[in-house]
Amino acid sequence: MxxxxxxxxxxxxxxxxxxxxxxxxxxxxxxxxQPAVDPNATWHLQADIQPIFNSNCITCHGGIQSPDLRSGKSYLALTKGGFVKSPGESSILYHQITTNTDHIPRTTSAEKLKILYWISQGALNN
Ligand code: HEC
Known part of the structure; x- marks a missing residue:
């Protein structure tokens, strides 16, 4: 060549x-x-968690299906029902969204982490 x-x-x-x-x-x-979800940030029910319930859960958990995840109802339903007991990893709420095949696709991995951190930080009505 x-x-x-x-x-x-x-x-x-x-x-x-x-x-x-x-x-x-x-x-x-x-x-x-996805932006990283910071475990050391404070995660708030009203600002961070309730919007996830509003967009992904309340079509079914809107009063009849337990837990009631509607705004203003979710905190009492989750705490009274024992869904958000520490440690977060073994709470019923986190367990459902990470292991129940019907529930897994309803939240992104970032949303799952926010819920986990909120529970680990005491599942406050904040
Ligand atoms: C398409 C309807 C539907 C949607 C949407 C839905 N769920 Fe559910 N969920 C159910 C049904 C039906 C059950 C009860 C049967 C079961 O455990 O699969 C249930 C059960 C649960 C339970 C356990 C209740 C118990 O008594 O142990 C939790 C916690 C839960 N869902 C959380 C959520 C969260 C959080 C979301 C949103 C990310 C969500 N669900 C979205 C239908 C739904």
């Missing part, structure tokens, strides 16, 4: 590599990595 052909081939290979790298990095833009 003459020198010119070699050069052209090198440039072609370089362009393919650049295109591949660009392709990967542009995919990353659309993968929306």
């Amino acid at each position: 003459n020198q010119k052909m070699k050069r052209i081939r090198q440039i072609f290979v370089a362009l393919v590599l650049i295109a591949a790298v660009e392709g990967f990095s542009s995919c990353e833009k659309y993968s929306f990595p």
